[in-house]
Amino acid sequence: MATEKKVEEEPRIGVYVCHCGLNIAGTVNCDEVARFAAALPHVIVAKDNRYACSDQGQELIKSDIKEHNLNRVVVASCSPRLHEPTFRKACEEAGLNKYLFEMANVREHCSWVHLHDKEAATEKAKDLVRAAVAKVALLEPAIETEVPILREALVIGGGVAGIQAALDLADTGYKVYLVEREPSIGGRMAQIDKTFPTMDCSICILAPKMSDVGHHPNIELLPNSEVQEVKGYIGNFKVKVLKKPRYVTDDCSACNDCSEVCPVTAPNEFDIGLATRKAIYTPFAQAVPSTYIIDREICLNKEGVMACDKCIKACERLAIDFDMKPETLELEVGTIIVATGADVYDPSSLLNYGYTHYPNVLTSLEFERLINAGGPSGGNLIRPSDMKIPESVAFIQCVGSRSKKGNFYCSNVCCMNTIKDSLLIKEHWPDVKIYVFYVDIRAVGKGFEDLYRRAKEEGVIFIRGLPAEVIEDRKTNNLWIIGENTLQKELYKVKTDMVILSIGIEPCHDSNVIQRFFTLSRTPDGFFMEAHPKLRPVDAPTGGVFLAGCAESPKDIKDSVTQASAAAARAGILMAQGKVTVEAITPEPIPENCTVCGLCARVCPYNAIVVDKERKLVEVIEAACVGCGTCGAECQFDALHMRHFTNAQILAQIDALTEEDADKKIIAFCCNWCAYAGADFAGVSRMQYPPNVRIIRTMCSGRVSPKFVEHAFARGAGAVLVAGCHPGDCHYIDANFQTQKRVERLWKKMERLGVDKERLQLLWASAAEGERFASKVRGMDATLNKLTPEELENSKKGFVGS
Amino acid sequence: MPQKLWRKPLDTEKIKLPMAEIHIIKDFCKGCGFCIEFCPKDVLEKSDEINKRGAYLPKVVDESKCVLCGFCTAICPEFAIFTIEKKCKEGCENGEKE
């Protein structure tokens, strides 16, 4: 294509077909494939070897590069998602630019999924190599650009995770902004009485960290504040934070004189309403900052009219200012740690447990405040109905967890928390009878099992089988617990003075806000998804953003702190480097073709394209662009050169794959993150499907330009599959929304041309949905079989030259 | 969702708010109604009692609701209303009157 950059020198390609032991060679005739490859244009050497990824395998490639002075390399082996980095490195070591390397996935996409059809598999392998060679010939060397990283970090959420992350970063020497929605940092941990398994006082170990945050020269604490807007990209985020007015200045000495005279009371959120606070208050004794705050919702002073000024008069330091206004701060940070924590499950919807109807049914969180020495009852285990110490207490596990009532997942901490609580009771009131109704006790963790054993030794009665119902005795407010003991297979009816519902952990009710800010994805459970569940557990898929604490999944304090430190370390690495390289897969505008129509900018999910109608040019913000390529697909004028996934390269792949028996083939465009990975997963799980599918990898299904599909049909392809992430889960925010629109347009066009729409399929398949991919291919195989020559001709003609 | 706070706090009994004594100087009142309108606790309402100047006097609906913020005194153009804290005997709960 005229618009494509010409490769300066003749391509000299080396092809290496890997046996992967018998993984590939067991099904594919590698030697034959290698010989086939040798005959392909520009191929100088083609070899097969046992393990291309082994040191010898890499050495072979390197020496060939030097010896035959190869300038392109193709390895036909496993999925590029696995070993592309390995081979790219080998090429670089041999002095070859890593972008001049291409892989043919003949294992996950071939040998493993066609175990029983060696011939077809071999033919498919040849095709894939042909396509790889065709593409590699057109590959261009590229230098990855560098983006500077601001050496300031934002931590969202001031729970123990946020606190830890902030302290780690600050101690490393980075400036940290810690944004907390509540008036004080501390989060859930501050509410909890003791921690398991060590049983040390929660606030006692947290408070020092809190005050460190308060005093740390590198930390700017922004309590009572919320993130409003996030712009920018890795290393260069611009964040708007709304600092809500406290109506008390930093001159406050927390003497409590104002609170003393304040005539308005309300239930204290910190004590979950078990204790009272005033309209001017501090949530708890160890709050950081200690500065008081006025709850204008209940304060008598409304709409700028000061009905009451008792606090103002009481405040010797003149720290009260009712005229404070909300401020919006604009922060510029290089990295962001999301530690927004979680909510607790609200059991009032479970009518059978009677929470909010029976005074003596409490949640485990309420219990924490109740048993806490600084709590409303001064640490006395009293039941709300009569303030008496109960003779028996029953814990009900998995309230809101592991059930269709509430959430399906396990909330991770409730078992140990209950065991801890039961021991706390035993410690002070040994005679109190304690029941624990559970499904399984999950004591997986250092010292957990030991604690469980202790509880049993202390005489805590564990009954397997959750209660069906809790019934209150109206006169005594005592409670009857009815259910089935699933071990003894018998019904139980237990009378108790008090019931503690061991409530689960839920994603924050407003996680979607944060999700939107950072284009994160969430698991079906609703917690934030990490970049890789095993290898990048604290990185968010969005560069420069990291996850810590319960925002990512329910976890205990120890895990939260661990993850926080990890996140801080990951963020620290970026900031230490001070720069980050972005893969050279971003588009280069071709001014001579560009009409400055602005369509590309409109479809870019990252606003990475700036259209300057004045100066008649289109600019790509390298650092903001992640190379999804949906702009390239949108451009009608070949004015965007999608590096490493150029039109020419992809068209060449299509040509290669449709060179023989096109009508018997399905050309499948798969996005790197979901569909392609799904296909890999099908391979790993050895799911068998017809061998006639040929997968072309693009970063995003959004890259699939209609012209690719049309070209495939024009070349006589039997069918075409476009596959990407599920809507909403797109790795590129919503780029696959463009995919859908384009495919729908194509379907319309096919209708007009009288072409069978069945032949173009759209598939949403996640990385875990190998079977979904496989079955799709099976389905399409059927359509292929009923293809008539007329139909084919029709589509060829229809799409030729379009 | 953040927990709904449905319970009567356990320390409700312990929290002592001052109890008020509300005085209206009937002869001074001109019946503008500021005290009624702007009382943040809606302690007052218009009565049908008329003073010698022909003004409809305010009347106390619920003295116990008064928190002695003193806004009625501050907003009254006639110096006709004021509140004083109720004295209560030693150790009396919630300031019962002597």
Place this chain on the structure above:
Amino acid sequence: MEKKNRAVLTGTHFMSGDLACAEGAIAAGCRFFGGYPITPATEIAERMARRMPEIGGVYIQMEDEIGSIAAIIGASYAGKKAMTATSGPGFSLMQENIGLAVMTEAPLVIVDIMRGGPSTGQPTMPGQQDMMQAKWGSHGDYEIIALAPSSVQEMFDLTIECFNLAETYRVPVMLLADEIIGHMWERVKIPPPEEIVLVSRKKPKVPPNEYHPFKPDGNLVPPMACFGEGYRFHATGLTHDEKGAPKTVSIEEQTKLVKRLCDKIRKNAGKIIKVEEVMLEDAEVAVIAYGITSRAALSAVRKARKEGIKAGLLRLITIWPFPEELVAGIAKKVNVIIVPEMNYGQLVREVERVAKTTPVFLLSKLGEEPHRPSEIIEAMRRALK
């Protein structure tokens, strides 16, 4: 002693009437001057601006004469002996607050160096045209005291007298001097302080709770407490009772107050009034004059005697309250009265009023030139025909 030396410039000086007036005020204990520049009284303000800081007094140049008099009423209530100085136009502006000073019985001194009017008139020329305004300028019934100096020495002496009268009777007192006296330079003898008689306002003898700010004692003048002395009283320009409470509709209070405000002057007129009588015992023709004209009148009377005309002079030092009985007495004895005035006939009306049947002749002079003795003698001759 240093202070004394600084306030009372004991000794003989050659100075203008305006300066002598200023020095008289200072010697009288005036420690507050509020004024506004106006010819021909400006030199008084200038002198005060220079002298007040020297003796720890206050000088303030206000934005106009209304402000000036309001300010000195305030200063007077704050316990200072206060004064302002002006001329016709400014005097007119002051009239409303002269009424306020009368109503609230504020002791203060207003110097009016009279020039030619009406309106802007002849700023640098002499006149005696404010004689009636001084008495009737403000609305309502009231009495004030006005003195007319006829020499620079009197500018000094009478200014002191003005303050003494003001303090005695709690009333604004006016010094009505014409431009010539104001600008004329003469020898002035300033006595040592101990020889200067000073009067200060009566202070209340009762405790604050019993004090009624407008309750008079013997001579109809209420003792005066000042702001900041703990008496916490209220004063108003409205008709008020003895406590100072407004009485805007009471007939009794209105009658009682207005009468007292007038009577405290009328009933004490005998004590207040000062005149100079020259050769009146056997006089057939009496000349009644004041201020600069009285000097011409005096030499006229002397010359006339030489010519055998039995002439005598009554020089009015006190203009208001008008010395009615004195003039009436003289009128009985003489055949004819001549009143030379530098106006078109003002005080002559008062003379006619009391002279009954005795013929009274006005010898009017307007503009720059004061009367000449010859003119007055000529007038006598005509009168006696």
Place this chain on the structure above:
Amino acid sequence: MTESNLMLEHPLAKYLRQERMPHIWCEGCGNGVLLCSFFEALDELKLDLDKLVVVSGIGCIGRAAGYVNVDSFHTTHGRAIAFATGVKLANPDLKVVVISGDGDLFAIGGNHFIHAARRNVDIKVICANNFNYGMTGGQYGPTTPLDSWTTTTPYGNIEHPFNLVHLAAASGAVYVARWTTLQVRRLRNSIEKALQKEGLSFIEVISPCPEIYDRYNKLGTAIDVMKRFKLVSEVRHGYDPAKAEITKDQIIVGEFIDIEKPSYGRLFREMTAKVQKKLKGGKAKCERK
């Protein structure tokens, strides 16, 4: 308790000349509220009432001087500030407060105000602004809004009103604030501040005039007007007084000016000291050679 000694129980009783209560002001008039805030400020500061002088001019609020239980003077129309100037300069130990109306202070008395502010005489001026001359039955004045109906603007007011806070600031006042009679606490704070500050302080108090101006202009009852204050007033401390014009739908309130500047009295005393030092043969220079 009987009415009379019930009055004695009133926390502000001692600041009031009780024998003159009830005052002459109409039902719902803001003057009483202003006076009450003034008393509360005195109560806060525990000022020596023997050293406080209240001066007022003519108009409804002019009667205020008669109700305060301190040395007080009710001057002629417009002259309160000039009188107060005399008092303050004659006895610097006194705190002098002028409480008067918009017409008295800014029409007939406008000249005295701007010059007192320029000189920075140490007096406190509290202006009750009810947008018209109430005492004489509702004629338009220097603050009457355009188009308003008064007995002397029977076809609507065609004069542009003063923006008093701007005028005060431009004239040199060291402290300038505006509140409505609804913001009594803040008003009290401002009065406290003013009383403690050296120089001319000015506080404008937007006040209902239910029987005259508000009725003529169909603004409803005093309560309606007060509610409207709540609706339209916006607290903006430090806001440019020039931009703080009062409009139908906005009354910007707050502390606009709070600066330090030596008062006339202080400068005069310093000058006096120099002069006397020189007379005693000291070296100070007080006159140009």
